[in-house]
Amino acid sequence: EVQMVESGGGLVQPGGSLRLSCEGSGFTFGSYSMHWVRQAPGKGLEWLSCISSSVSYIYYADSVKGRFTISRDNAKNSLYLQMNSLRVEDTALYYCARGGAPRPDYYMDVWGKGTTVTVSS
């Protein structure tokens, strides 16, 4: 079964850092681009970042550029999101999602269940 499992969420103070992880299984992880998408409580989906299969392309939304860093370790079937300088407005459920191709400009065909990040003092 193709699936992704996110971890690393939690409660952090404003200005703090957190590292999210996403482990893929049931598919050749290194052959697909990967994305992070978040959803604030009661709100819509916000695309955050993506990384191509070979790490040739990395893109960020303006809302997280300079604060968040996406990375991947294909040997470990894992995707990461390093989040620094966290703000209250970063509070959300964070999903990782598989892109349907090695390149980043593709739809997301498999999603994890998400990990919750709460930024509060």
Next chain:
Amino acid sequence: DIHMTQSPSTLSASAGDRVNISCRASQSVGTWLAWYQQKPGKAPKLLIYKASTLQSGVPSRFSGSGSGTEFTLTIDSLQPDDFATYFCQQYDSNPYVFGQGTKLAIK
């Protein structure tokens, strides 16, 4: 950046109805558009990609159409399981933004 606008934001319908959800892009995205369904407490699920291609396993009552800046998701003969929130997303160019969502509610 491309901006995606869905309409309506909320749609009330009954089982058996046919409904249309619209998605408009601020500039052409060709046919690089996907539709997702999200139920409360669940992750989004891909329904349609490349504007009109049905994802494997998705019932044929779902269909997508459009190109350029105007797109439509159509659900024929609504089933109880279809009441959910629907999002469009463009993947023509970075950032790969989503529409704000359309909540399909039971009338």
